[in-house]
Amino acid sequence: QVQLVESGGGLVQAGGSLRLSCAAPTSIFGIMGWYRQAPGEQRDFVTFITRDGSTNYADSVKGRFTISRDNAKNTVYLQMNSLKPEDTAVYYCYARVGLKVYWGQGTQVTVSS
Numbered sequence: 001q002v003q004l005v006e007s008g009g010g011l012v013q014a015g016g017s018l019r020l021s022c023a024a025p026t027s028i029f030g031i032m033g034w035y036r037q038a039p040g041e042q043r044d045f046v047t048f049i050t051r052d053g054s055t056n057y058a059d060s061v062k063g064r065f066t067i068s069r070d071n072a073k074n075t076v077y078l079q080m081n082s083l084k085p086e087d088t089a090v091y092y093c094y095a096r097v098g099l100k101v102y103w104g105q106g107t108q109v110t111v112s113s
Helices: none
Strands: 005-007 010-013 018-023 032-037 043-049 055-057 065-070 075-080 089-097 100-103 107-112
Touching: 005 089, 018 032, 018 089, 018 107, 032 065, 032 075, 043 065, 043 075, 055 065
Parallel strands: 010 107
Antiparallel strands: 005 018, 018 075, 032 043, 032 089, 043 055, 065 075, 089 100, 089 107
């Protein structure tokens, strides 16, 4: 079992920035990334990063969000800039370990207009 611990959510005005963090208790050799879920909506892909730093982003966040990873600290970060009200959601960190996917507890991001 891998317990992922997220932090960094909060309330911000449109156009502002937030940085989310997700820490794992051990080295993760697979993909780490983020999904988000708005009220009444399904959980949607946001971004992922491989251990060697390759990344992929949803079209809705390209150019505004940046994922990074510190393998020495077993931590992945999500820098979110130019936030929009439609970015409001619970953000979930995930890690793929072999065939298993582990999830964090989620952190709320609210963007006011």
